[in-house]
C-alpha cells in the first residue's frame with residue numbers, strides 16, 4: 001500500500017509508462033488520464049508516441065508539464081500501410097487497419113530499449129490492448145502491465161459473451177421478420193439485451209476483413225486476460241452491473257476510472273488560442289434562446305461523400321439549428337448547402353474542443369456515430385443523443401444507450417446494416433424526434449441524472465476517484481517487481 005493517496009510530495013511517486021494506440025479516440029483518454037495523475041500528484045509519467053503523433057500529444061499534455069514524452073520512430077515500408085501514415089485515422093479500410101496494427105508492433109524493440117533505460121525505472125506500464133505485444137515487453141523488463149481498451153464495460157462483456165455463446169451461425173440462418181427486422185439473439189445473462197447479427201459482426205468490419213480482424217481480436221483479448229489489470233473509461237453510476245459481471249467472471253481485475261474527459265481542465269484542453277469562432281456562434285444561439293444539435297461522426301470511419309450529402313439534406317429538411325464538425329475537411333456537402341442553412345447551421349472543418357461544445361448551454365442534442373468517448377462526453381455534459389453506429393464497438397454502445405439507459409434515439413440505415421445508407425428522410429426524422437419530440441424530452445431527462453453521477457464519480461471520494469488510487473496502490477507496490485506474473489487463477 002506504499003503509494004495510496006499520495007497527495008503530498010514526501011512520497012517517492014510511482015513512475016508510470018503510458019503507451020496509447022495511434023488513433024485519436026484511443027490516445028485522448030490516456031492523455032486525460034495523465035492530467036488526472038498529474039493533478040492529484042499520484043505518479044510521474046512517461047508517455048510514448050511516434051514523431052508523426054507528437055504534436056497532437058504535446059498539445060494534449062500541455063499543463064501536465066512534468067510528463068516525459070518519448071518519440072519512437074514509426075517503421076518505414078510496412079506492407080499495406082501508405083508511407084507517412086502513423087495514425088489510424090489515415091487508414092481507409094479494415095485490411096489496412098490490420099496492416100497498420102502490425103506496423104505498430106514493429107515498435108517493440110524501441111519500446112523495450114527505452115523502458116530498460118528509464119530512470120527511475122517504470123513501476124507500471126499502461127498500454128492499449130491493440131499493443132498486445134507490450135505484455136511481452138513488460139514481462140521481459142519485470143514491470144506489471146495494465147491494459148486499456150477504450151470501450152465500455154458493456155461492450156467488453158458483450159464481446160466475451162459473443163465468444164462463449166457464438167450465436168452467429170444461428171443468426172446467419174434466421175430470417176428477417178415480416179417487417180424486415182433482423183432476427184435477434186437474447187443475451188441469456190442479461191435477458192433485456194437483444195443483439196442482431198450486424199451488432200455482433202460489426203466489430204470486425206466489412207465481411208471481407210472478418211478473418212484478419214478476428215485474428216487481431218483474439219491477440220488483443222489474450223493480452224487483456226494476461227495483463228495485471230484492465231482500465232475501463234466508465235463509472236459505476238453508468239455501468240455498475242457490467243463492471244461487477246466482468247470482475248466476477250473474467251480476469252484481470254477491471255477498474256472503472258472515468259469519465260476521463262472530466263479529468264482534463266478547461267485550461268489544458270483549450271490552450272492559449274482564445275475563444276474559437278464556433279463557440280461565439282453558440283453564445284449567440286444561447287442568447288437567442290435557440291437549441292442546437294451538435295453533429296460529429298468520429299475520427300476513424302471514412303464516410304462516403306454521398307452519405308454525408310444525405311446528412312446535409314437531412315439537417316436542412318429537419319429545420320433545426322446545428323453545428324457540424326465535419327471531416328474530412330475538404331468534403332463537398334452539396335451545392336449551396338452551407339449558404340442556404342447559414343442562419344441555422346454552422347459547418348466547422350477544424351479540430352474542435354468537442355467536450356467544450358457539448359457543455360455549451362445551447363447544445364441540446366448530439367448526432368453521433370456512437371464512439372465510446374463521444375458517448376461519455378455527451379453523458380458528462382448531460383446531452384441526449386441520436387446514435388448511428390457504423391463499426392467496431394459502436395452497435396453495442398448504441399444498444400446500451402438506446403435500450404438500457406434510454407438516453408438516445410437510434411438512426412437506422414435503409415437495409416439495417418452498418419454499411420447501408422442513412423437517408424435524408426431518416427436523418428431528418430430522427431433529428432426532429434431528438435430535438436423536438438417526446439423521445440428527446442425523455443432522453444434529456446435521463447441523461448441529466450447520469451451527468452450528475454458522472455461528475456460525482458470523479459470528484460474527491462467518488463468511485464472513479466478512489467479506483468485510480470486503488471489501482472496504483474495495488475499494482476505499483478514495490479513487491480510487484482519481484483513477481484510480475486499475472487495470476488492464472490480463474491476467479
Ligand SMILES: O=c1ccn([C@@H]2O[C@H](COP(=O)(O)OP(=O)(O)O[C@H]3O[C@H](CO)[C@@H](O)[C@H](O)[C@H]3O)[C@@H](O)[C@H]2O)c(=O)[nH]1
Pocket residue numbers: 024025026028149150151296297298299300301325350351352353354355370371372373374375377391392393394
Ligand atoms: O474535432 C474533433 C473530433 C473529435 N474529437 C474527440 O475525438 C474523440 C473521438 O472518439 P470517439 O468518439 O470514441 O470516436 P472514434 O475516434 O471513432 O473512436 C474509436 O475509438 C473508440 C474508443 O475505443 C471506439 O469506441 C470507437 O468505436 C472507435 O471508432 C472524442 O474524444 C472527441 O471529443 C475532438 O475533440 N475534436
